[in-house]
Amino acid sequence: MSESTAPLLEVRGITKQYPGVMALKGMDFDVRAGEVHCLLGPNGAGKSTLIKCISGVHAPTEGEILIEGKPLPVGEPSQSMALGIGTIYQELDLVEDLRVAESIFLGHEPRRLGLLDRAKMRADTTALLERLEHGDIKPDMFVRQLRPAAQQIVSIARALSRNVKLLIMDEPSAILDDGEVEILFGVVRKLTADGVGVIYISHRLDEIPRIGDRVTVLSDGRTVATGLPADTPRAQLVEKMVGRKVDQLFPDRAKVAPDADVVLDVRGVSGLPRVKECSFQVRAGEVLGIGGLVGAGRSELLRLVYGLDKPNTGEVHLDGKKLPAGNPAVAIERGMGLAPEDRKSQGLLLQWSLAKNVSVADMSRFTTAGFINLREERKQTGEKLRELNTVPDNPNRITRELSGGNQQKVVLARWLLRECRVLLLDEPTRGVDVGAKAEIYRLIAELSAAGIAVVVVSSEMEELMGLSSRILIMREGELVAEVDGSTATEVELLSHAVAPTDTNVVLEETR
Amino acid sequence: MSTAEAAPPANKKAAGSGKSFDIQEYALVGVIALLVVAGTILKGDSFLSTDNLFNVLRQGSIVGVLAIGMTFVIATAGIDLSVGSMLAASGVAGGLLVDSGSFAFIVGAILMGLALGAVNGLAVAYGKVVPFIATLAMLLMARGLALWMSDKTPISLFDLDAVRWFGTGEVIGIPSSLIVFLAVAAIGWVLLNRTPYGRYVVAVGGNPEAARIAGIKVRWILFSVYALSGLCVGIAAILLCGRLASASPVAGNLNELDAIAAVVIGGTSLAGGRATIVGTVLGVITFAIVFNLLTLMNLAVEIQSITKGGIILAAVLLQRRSSS
Numbered sequence: 001m002s003e004s005t006a007p008l009l010e011v012r013g014i015t016k017q018y019p020g021v022m023a024l025k026g027m028d029f030d031v032r033a034g035e036v037h038c039l040l041g042p043n044g045a046g047k048s049t050l051i052k053c054i055s056g057v058h059a060p061t062e063g064e065i066l067i068e069g070k071p072l073p074v075g076e077p078s079q080s081m082a083l084g085i086g087t088i089y090q091e092l093d094l095v096e097d098l099r100v101a102e103s104i105f106l107g108h109e110p111r112r113l114g115l116l117d118r119a120k121m122r123a124d125t126t127a128l129l130e131r132l133e134h135g136d137i138k139p140d141m142f143v144r145q146l147r148p149a150a151q152q153i154v155s156i157a158r159a160l161s162r163n164v165k166l167l168i169m170d171e172p173s174a175i176l177d178d179g180e181v182e183i184l185f186g187v188v189r190k191l192t193a194d195g196v197g198v199i200y201i202s203h204r205l206d207e208i209p210r211i212g213d214r215v216t217v218l219s220d221g222r223t224v225a226t227g228l229p230a231d232t233p234r235a236q237l238v239e240k241m242v243g244r245k246v247d248q249l250f251p252d253r254a255k256v257a258p259d260a261d262v263v264l265d266v267r268g269v270s271g272l273p274r275v276k277e278c279s280f281q282v283r284a285g286e287v288l289g290i291g292g293l294v295g296a297g298r299s300e301l302l303r304l305v306y307g308l309d310k311p312n313t314g315e316v317h318l319d320g321k322k323l324p325a326g327n328p329a330v331a332i333e334r335g336m337g338l339a340p341e342d343r344k345s346q347g348l349l350l351q352w353s354l355a356k357n358v359s360v361a362d363m364s365r366f367t368t369a370g371f372i373n374l375r376e377e378r379k380q381t382g383e384k385l386r387e388l389n390t391v392p393d394n395p396n397r398i399t400r401e402l403s404g405g406n407q408q409k410v411v412l413a414r415w416l417l418r419e420c421r422v423l424l425l426d427e428p429t430r431g432v433d434v435g436a437k438a439e440i441y442r443l444i445a446e447l448s449a450a451g452i453a454v455v456v457v458s459s460e461m462e463e464l465m466g467l468s469s470r471i472l473i474m475r476e477g478e479l480v481a482e483v484d485g486s487t488a489t490e491v492e493l494l495s496h497a498v499a500p501t502d503t504n505v506v507l508e509e510t511r
Numbered sequence: 512m513s514t515a516e517a518a519p520p521a522n523k524k525a526a527g528s529g530k531s532f533d534i535q536e537y538a539l540v541g542v543i544a545l546l547v548v549a550g551t552i553l554k555g556d557s558f559l560s561t562d563n564l565f566n567v568l569r570q571g572s573i574v575g576v577l578a579i580g581m582t583f584v585i586a587t588a589g590i591d592l593s594v595g596s597m598l599a600a601s602g603v604a605g606g607l608l609v610d611s612g613s614f615a616f617i618v619g620a621i622l623m624g625l626a627l628g629a630v631n632g633l634a635v636a637y638g639k640v641v642p643f644i645a646t647l648a649m650l651l652m653a654r655g656l657a658l659w660m661s662d663k664t665p666i667s668l669f670d671l672d673a674v675r676w677f678g679t680g681e682v683i684g685i686p687s688s689l690i691v692f693l694a695v696a697a698i699g700w701v702l703l704n705r706t707p708y709g710r711y712v713v714a715v716g717g718n719p720e721a722a723r724i725a726g727i728k729v730r731w732i733l734f735s736v737y738a739l740s741g742l743c744v745g746i747a748a749i750l751l752c753g754r755l756a757s758a759s760p761v762a763g764n765l766n767e768l769d770a771i772a773a774v775v776i777g778g779t780s781l782a783g784g785r786a787t788i789v790g791t792v793l794g795v796i797t798f799a800i801v802f803n804l805l806t807l808m809n810l811a812v813e814i815q816s817i818t819k820g821g822i823i824l825a826a827v828l829l830q831r832r833s834s835s
Contacts, residue, residue, distance in 0.1 A: 308723065308724065328723055328724065328726055329726045329727070329728050333726070340724055345718070345720065346720045346721055347721055348718075349714055349718050349784070351717060351784060351785070352714075356710065360710065360725045361725045363707035364707070371701075371705050371706060372706060372707060372710070414725070
């Protein structure tokens, strides 16, 4: 990238004041045509606010945003769009019941004599997808049939259909597994070769040198370093981001006594359509990792173990006693806890206070003669929140206002309070920044050291290798391999996770 | 607080549970004040008479008791369309026992209310029938049951003094039906705000999946709110029959709509996950006053209907405004 390239986007000293909060305290950075500029920062650093200012959803309080040297009209999403700024949000915003072509042209359908020009729509869709080298996605497929990566590509094609010059991607890889991320990167490289500038937001540090040209680090509403080369050493980036040195992301693995009691014993559990005959055991104090590709059936397996779904066959034993099928209330009673994959839709009541979310699974602790002791509830939930360094740790705060990492700590605080024996964690660090990740890892290690059996499902191989004593690999609904956590390599895990014949990356297998 | 970032900007508004409904409740208090002022100016003599005010509150109490049960149902994102018909069926069921005295009437009415509510609960929670449809079916069945059991004629309860006391009696000058309503509301408030059960109800309405993962017995909670609504119907039936001194199979027609309207303008969310008993009580009072003013002003029934509908729409629009 030559220095003479005029910046496509220039952000100069923008601030954003919300009632009571200064979300942006001065940000500067620029994006050149044809480059991938990564934005890195802990949750709550102001990344989302910055994006919303650029895409016109919010107007900045001070400062200016220039697009190709001209000031961008602020607070006008349609103007930003017309000037070639496209945004792909973390939660895919495609309508699942539409076809690919309809999704891409939603809101700006080609018309002929006032009617939809379906033929042109299909032809243009094919052209766009071929430009992204994904002719394997057909215009007539339904969005819900597509795998997450293919859906991302449709989102990108939609941005392209509006002649995008600057594409903002907010954690696009969060819901993808490693293989799918590679597909996404291929598309991004294709875009930049065509001169599109990309703002790429990710929590996965390893992605930055792979896809980025430059990187800007945000912290607490400010740009703490801007325009660094993407191959800046990782430790240095982390240090800038959290403002201190994080010497060790993963804590030391606790030694599991080989004669420790088997706490959780899963015997031949099957559940349609994804989970086939899965058996495993977890001992007290052990961290068992479960890896595999997205869609391999890992979350479904956890749901069966926890009793959220009823298995077709198989049994789950806790402390040597059989659990009734399909009854999470009993599982919890006997000491199981689950931190689900999607905390927002499954784990938490976002409109509730932190105290209520922490106490909900253990109300009897705060109940005297049938009435809730609110003071005691606030006191004890506050203690757990503080123990986990939750920010904020005031139990009266509304859960919605917290960042992803802190919301995850609220879920964990719930199970800490209950003093459970088996903790099932489904993607515990998805969308969580490095600082909070390290804390969650430390917590997992502490819990297992205290004798709790922990099962971690993760799409990040590194996380599994850093935490688990054993790693099981799930593929197409079956547990296909068991690997020792301390000696496993990424290549080894991936080779088990990907079936030799599994080449269809576009279509989700029929549900 | 250990960290500097924890400086809490939103502390004030989150100082206690349920505080977020305050705006709505204050707004309703203002509306009620306005209505009283309007009533005083328009029809000062008749509106402000003790007789009239008590009449307003007696009428309001019956819908009020229904609305308390409805608040719990709506908190779970459900709806109970059958309370009006169940009201008639409960009254008639008690009326069949008229010869056995007041106590038998009361037991009969409450048991019938509970039983019909339980059927709703079974259909919704265990039969997975959409609440709208399950209770719509009950609306038809309960009305038919009332007509069938009574042979289409009202049953006189003139001899049941205790039942009539609930409808028309007073304690130190306060109508007994108002006392019953306020007692039901107070119990409802405690149940909703101070017991685990109330938490679970709101949790199930706000996010059934999260509630299940947290170990809440979602189906049992769903079942229980419809049974609770049925119980409230039984209590309301005693107040209604006492007031009319008869159990009529055509009583309670469209009362479900009054109850739902009162709950919704009170600020409980039809989408579930947000409920307020205080709001419901204020909503009931608002409606009772409006209804009374319209009657005092001798407006035609059709104008009354249009006005009531307009008020519901305005109140819900206002709710949107203040909650966003």
